[in-house]
Amino acid sequence: MPTMEKWMEHGDMPVMNRPETLRGQVESFLREAIMNGRFAPGERLVERELCEMLQVSRPPLREALRRLEAEKLVVIVPHKGPAVASLDTREAKELYALRALLEGFAAQEFARLASDEQIQDLERAVCDLHAQAKNPDRRALLVSKSKIYDVLLGGSGNSLISEVLQGLLSRINLLRATSFSRPERLAESLAEIDELVTRIKARDSEGAKEIAQQHIKNAESAALGMLDTNE
Template sequence: MAKIGIIQPDTLRQKVEDAVRHAITTGLYLPGERLVERVLCEELGVSRASVREALRKLEAEKLVEIIPHKGPVVATISLDEARQLYALRAILEGFAAREFALKASENDIADFAKAAKGLRQAVRGKSREDVLKAKTNLYDIMLANCGNALVHEILRGMHSRINILRATSLVDADRLPKSLAEINALNTAFQKRDADAAQEIASEHVRNASVVALRYLEEQGHS
C-alpha cells in the first residue's frame, strides 16, 4: 500500500509571518501604516504569495486590517477596545499568576526570577525592542507554567495586540520604575508561593499599565 508521506512544516511562511508580526509589535511599522506587498517582498526576499499568506494570518490575529482601495495596514486599537482588552487581561493575568504561584515548579519560579532580572537589564539598556522582548519572555514563563492552556492561548493573542500600544508608549519615564517594582513584588510573591498576593499584584500591574496606554490613545485622538 502506498504511503502518503510526511508533510514538512511550512517554515518559510512561518518565518515571513513572524518577521512581519515582530515588525508590528516592536513599532517598526506603526498603527495605520500601509503594508506594501512589493516592499515587503523586497525587504524579506520572498514571493508575493508568501507575503499575502502571512498578512492573512496576521489579519486573523487582528494585527493587520485590509482596507478597501488601500490594502493592508497595521491595525489600530480604539480607546473603547483598549479598555476592554486591559480589563479582561487584568482578570486573566491575575488568575494565571495565582495558578503559577500554586503549580509552578521550583525551576519555573527560578526562570521567572531570571527573566525579571533580564527585564531590569533591558530597561537599563534603554532599547525599546529589548524591553518588549524581555517582557514577552517573562509572560511566556508565567503563562506556559500556570497549568491552564486555554488561558495561555487567550493571553498570548491579547499580548500581540497590546504590544501595538506598548511599542508606542512603553518608554514612559514615570511608568517604567513603577512597572519594575511591580514585577519585583510579583517575583517575591512567587518565591513565597503566596497565591493571593500574586493574583492581586498581577492584576494591579495590568490596571496601572492601562492608565498609561489609555492616556496615550486619548492624546492621539482615538475614540
C-alpha cells in the same frame, strides 16, 4: 535593497531556533516591525514597496499579511489594501480587562502551585528583564517580558489560560510597547514585577493576584494615555 538575511544581521528580524519558510520570515519581520513602531497604526502596507524592501515575491507576502490579519495586526481597507491595524480606546479597555482577569488568576495559581524550581526560573527571567531595561532595543525588552509570562503561565496549572493569552499575544505586545513608550512607565513596571515575585516567593496567592491585576491596570492607564495623545 537589503535582503532578508541583511535585515536579520542588523537585528531587525528575530533569529529563530529552527528554519523558517520564506513566508514565516516575512511574517516575523512584519509582526516585529508593527510592534516596534516601524510601521505606525493606520499606515498602508504597500505590497510593491514591501516586495522590493524584502526582495520577495507577492505570494509569500500575501500569505504573511493574511496571517497578521487573523491576528488583528493588519486590516484590509476597501479599495486601498492592507494597513496596520489601529486600536481605539474601547478595544484597548476590553483587552486590558481580559488581561487583568486572566493574568491575575494565573499569578494566584502560580503562587499556589509552582515548584521551587519554577519560582527560580521566574526570578531569572525577571533579572533578565532588568538587564534588558538598560538596552535601547525595545524589541529585546518585549521578548524578555514575554519570557516572564511563559514561566508564569507554564506554572499556573491551567493550560486554557495560556492558550487564550497566547492567542492575544501580538495585540498584547502592541499595547505593551505603547505603555512602555511613556519614559517613567518602565521603572514603575519593573517595581511592580519585583513586588509580584516577592508575593509569589512568600506563597501569598491572593497578594500575587492583587499585584498582577494592579500591574495591568497601571499598564492600561499608561497605554490609554498614549492612545489619547495619538488620537
